[in-house]
Amino acid sequence: MKGAIIDINYTNADGNHYPKHVAVYVGASGGKYSQYRLGTGFAVGGDFVKYTGHSLWNHWAKYDDWGVLTLNSPTNTSSHMGLNAVNSASDMVGRVYFTQGYPEDLNINKHTRWDEWDMYKASGRIIADKPQLSRFLDIVTTTIPIEPGQSGSPVYTNRGASGNCIEAIVEGDYPDPNASENYLILVNDWLVNHMKEKHLSQE
Numbered sequence: 001m002k003g004a005i006i007d008i009n010y011t012n013a014d015g016n017h018y019p020k021h022v023a024v025y026v027g028a029s030g031g032k033y034s035q036y037r038l039g040t041g042f043a044v045g046g047d048f049v050k051y052t053g054h055s056l057w058n059h060w061a062k063y064d065d066w067g068v069l070t071l072n073s074p075t076n077t078s079s080h081m082g083l084n085a086v087n088s089a090s091d092m093v094g095r096v097y098f099t100q101g102y103p104e105d106l107n108i109n110k111h112t113r114w115d116e117w118d119m120y121k122a123s124g125r126i127i128a129d130k131p132q133l134s135r136f137l138d139i140v141t142t143t144i145p146i147e148p149g150q151s152g153s154p155v156y157t158n159r160g161a162s163g164n165c166i167e168a169i170v171e172g173d174y175p176d177p178n179a180s181e182n183y184l185i186l187v188n189d190w191l192v193n194h195m196k197e198k199h200l201s202q203e
């Protein structure tokens with residue numbers, strides 16, 4: 001499970017699986033981490049829950065793959081990432097975007113245990129909208145290299161005075177490792193408002 005601190009009490013995460021117990025290892029890489037917290041509650045995409053294992057997985061579920069965890073105590077971090085709503089590729093043109101995750105191709109032959117995998121940073125630009133894929137959330141294509149192990153990772157850019165802001169989530173689809181584009185789920189107005197209403201506001 002990947003994610004980023006968006007508030008000292010919350011982390012965004014991919015919606016994969018629904019465990020009864022969630023542990024958050026802040027900054028985990030190479031078997032080391034800076035802090036540990038328990039997740040006491042979470043919200044995930046409704047279509048992801050409803051259509052996982054269903055014939056509509058490829059149409060709706062995987063494009064609603066997001067999650068927010070409530071932590072049992074605040075993290076001791078000097079800063080956290082913000083959320084900046086973007087609704088189309090036009091809101092992102094001309095910017096370099098970054099993501100950090102655990103790409104399988106760089107870890108699978110290096111470590112014997114998945115919890116020892118190293119975190120890597122990748123970057124790229126936004127290409128275009130992919131409207132035919134989305135139901136509630138907007139989808140864009142990107143040049144960011146994506147491999148298994150990175151789905152659900154935050155995609156962020158620097159917005160000046162607002163600092164680094166998460167604006168998208170890596171979508172777990174790998175049509176071709178050598179492809180020139182991959183898919184991102186946008187943190188659009190609907191998702192930001194939904195998270196604030198359903199989860200982030202419940203402090």
